[in-house]
Amino acid sequence: MRKGEETRARILDVAEAAVLAKGFGATSIDELIAETGITKSGFFYHFRDKNELARALLERYIENDERIYDEIFGRAHQLADDPLQAFLLGLKMLSEILADLPNGHPGCLVAVMCTQERAFDREIQEINRQAALMWRRRFGSMFEEIMRIYRPREALDVDQLADMVSTVLEGGIILSKALKQPESLPQQLLVLRSFVRLLFQPASA
């Protein structure tokens, strides 16, 4: 049990790096087993087929993602009482963490699976959808809290505002990769931060 999970985790580690670098289709099982140091039978013992590997990868990635967000915005809410200040602080902390990654953000598996939709089964697409909805709820509840105190200078839908955070994250990752400029993602997050601050700035200021 203990050893099995460890091997499984090692496969997932290798696979995640490969998929984020080359895409899912370009990642061969032979390559994974070579780097992990197991055999083909060993691989198929842990995963029925490539689709199940994809599912496991995605689920693990999303869980980890959620944990990171919990941590960052949890800390931000500890440091700032005001929900707006906490949110702005959280965005800044996130931006700084992303800026400190030596090679930039490794890429988002959700985006990878999205750009290769039909290559995966419905279950994976559903996991993807749930992930996006979780992000919406996470940031949406923050904006609701903010709006209980601050009046936005423009009436915007909370869900759409929450989605904007995911949008900038996903879009920023892609732009960073396209431009080969890792600093773009954290910069874009800070631009979003400015926008949000502007939105809730009292009209007199």
Place this chain on the structure above:
Amino acid sequence: MRKGEETRARILDVAEAAVLAKGFGATSIDELIAETGITKSGFFYHFRDKNELARALLERYIENDERIYDEIFGRAHQLADDPLQAFLLGLKMLSEILADLPNGHPGCLVAVMCTQERAFDREIQEINRQAALMWRRRFGSMFEEIMRIYRPREALDVDQLADMVSTVLEGGIILSKALKQPESLPQQLLVLRSFVRLLFQPASA
């Protein structure tokens, strides 16, 4: 000459749809030639290998993209003298066009190639980079024009502001796909529009 280009275009049409739906790796040449109605030899007469197909696909996609933006923002600048109003109008027109697509945005090839980086050669990555830089110049020059008249309520870097448009487009496409909600992309564009309007709104308003 005439016929050759037509066949080539037909291959590219079929390939583009397949790649956007399934990803590049999951799109087989056999499948393409079956749907196009040519033979394998015919395919390899037009494209040396799959990489050259990718390059041709990407180049055609970007050219088309540029043409659409030229059209929309050209028209917007005809309808509105003021650069800010023209930009806001352009964003709205773009949003409406995207909202009218029956199945939503089919996906961005630049993003596809980004999420599968190492699967392609440097030439493709360079084309991708140039595309992102073109977007930056396009929207950047608009923001410069705007800033010659309007003072932003917050000092933001023009390049980063320009990149924000690309970010929201790319991120919106991904979020739309993940959520299976085609209307998200146009909505996100309108949120960005609100942000930009807020940014250049006189402090007194």
Place this chain on the structure above:
DNA sequence: AGCCGCTCCCTACCATTGGTACGGTTTCCA
């Protein structure tokens, strides 16, 4: 002590796919 089940390894095999090679054929235009 003995056995079960988990976690693999080994070998062999198959269909699909990207790609090569090369000769032949049709089509179109100058």
Place this chain on the structure above:
DNA sequence: TGGAAACCGTACCAATGGTAGGGAGCGGCT
């Protein structure tokens, strides 16, 4: 009418995803 452009046909190759099935080491339970 001739020659290039635009294919077709066939044969072949290596890599890849996946299947089948037998076995081996090893810890834990009875």
